[in-house]
Amino acid sequence: MKxxxxxxxxGKLLEFRLAAGSGWDLVPLTGIPPCxxxxxxxxxxxxxxxxxxxxxxxxxxxxxxxxxxxxxxxGAPGVRSARFAGxxxxxxxxxxxxxxxxxxxKNRTARYVCxxxxxxxxxxxxxxxxxxxxxxxxxxxxxxxxxxDPCFFYEPFQLxxxxxxxxxxxxxxHRGRALAAMLQWLRSGSETAGDVISRRDV
Numbered sequence: 001m002k003x004x005x006x007x008x009x010x011g012k013l014l015e016f017r018l019a020a021g022s023g024w025d026l027v028p029l030t031g032i033p034p035c036x037x038x039x040x041x042x043x044x045x046x047x048x049x050x051x052x053x054x055x056x057x058x059x060x061x062x063x064x065x066x067x068x069x070x071x072x073x074x075g076a077p078g079v080r081s082a083r084f085a086g087x088x089x090x091x092x093x094x095x096x097x098x099x100x101x102x103x104x105x106k107n108r109t110a111r112y113v114c115x116x117x118x119x120x121x122x123x124x125x126x127x128x129x130x131x132x133x134x135x136x137x138x139x140x141x142x143x144x145x146x147x148x149d150p151c152f153f154y155e156p157f158q159l160x161x162x163x164x165x166x167x168x169x170x171x172x173x174h175r176g177r178a179l180a181a182m183l184q185w186l187r188s189g190s191e192t193a194g195d196v197i198s199r200r201d202v
Contacts, residue, residue: 001186004029004061006053011146012064012175018166019176020183032056035063037079042066042115045079047124050117059120062182066114066175068148070098070136072107081147095140095151108135112152114174116182126185130177134161145169 002025007013017026035052039045042065049063067081077084077094085093102108111133118125132154140150142162149161154172161169170176 001025002027002059003186004054004057004059006032006035006049006057006061006063009146015166015170015173015175016179019170019173019179024183029053029057029061037065039065039079042079042113043117043127043129046115046117046127047119050119051122051124054119055122060118060125061120062116062118064114064116064175064178066112068098068110068152069113070102070110072105072109073101091147095148098136098148098151099138099140102136108137110134110136110152112148112174114178116178118182118186126182128178128181128185130174130179130181132172132174132177 001023005013005016005026005028007016007028008030013026013028020026032053035049037045037048039048045065046063049065050061053063054061065079067078069075069078077098081094083089085097111131114130116128118128134152134154136151137153137160140162141160142150142164144164144166145162152161153159154161154164156172157164157168161173
């Protein structure tokens, strides 16, 4: 089955394709001006992006909003995860700021959150949420992944996500769980009329 994907992030696209496996053709939508992200929650931003980009897709399209939620920072960086250190911030910039803000802090609990929204011709069809719990380490470890992966330590692996192999990370990742929930719903042939359906796979 073909699905269009509204992401220009090669790391995210790779994770989605690995998580989807065979039977799903995930096609990135390119050449579209970026959608403004004005929502205050991951759900709001994901729906906003899916509705916007699906106007330009010849079939169903999904978009996601994801980020890191740190308890000691009252939920930050949250929906501003990619822009935590500024609009032009790199992953390294964001990780440095995260470590600096947590210096001396004993509570290091955090979670990755991903919300995928599915839409067709600007009509939202559903949202699918995945989460994974971890903690923030004092210095980056590992070279795999992207975003906050070098600082996100996952206890069952005894590794950061950047130290884990991509296939290993996807077995538990927030993005993999959200995508699995969406694909399961699509395979079931479910349809809705009215409000956007919401699913959690955490």
